[in-house]
Amino acid sequence: MSPPGIAAISPDSPRLWVFTLEARPLPDSPDFVEAGGAFVTCYLRPAFTPDPMRRAVEFVREQGWEVIAVEDEPLQIERHDAPEAEHFDQALVDDEVYVFHQWPVDDASDQTRH
Numbered sequence: 001m002s003p004p005g006i007a008a009i010s011p012d013s014p015r016l017w018v019f020t021l022e023a024r025p026l027p028d029s030p031d032f033v034e035a036g037g038a039f040v041t042c043y044l045r046p047a048f049t050p051d052p053m054r055r056a057v058e059f060v061r062e063q064g065w066e067v068i069a070v071e072d073e074p075l076q077i078e079r080h081d082a083p084e085a086e087h088f089d090q091a092l093v094d095d096e097v098y099v100f101h102q103w104p105v106d107d108a109s110d111q112t113r114h
Helices: 051-060 085-094
Strands: 015-025 035-044 063-079 096-104
Touching: 015 051, 015 085, 035 051, 035 063, 035 085, 051 063, 051 096, 085 096
Parallel strands: none
Antiparallel strands: 015 035, 015 063, 035 096
């Protein structure tokens, strides 16, 4: 039995690596003109890659973006703890999902500017 306030983790419940990176578009990215930066929420199946952070940084780079910070460290979580359940479910199918929450260059204020 779990201590009060701590949910029991079912061994049968799927778990994913979930974490958030901060990124900015590179000059050759189609997003460079309009996007000032983005928080990228990453969902990866543990069996998909031994190093989720490395794979996520590689994926972000393939999209024409550069990772500049780690907002939230990778944690293995269950669906009910995921920021967005539909993205969690999609990662169970596709092995990985990346959600770019962009902000415009004009709106960057104290956020990342390129």
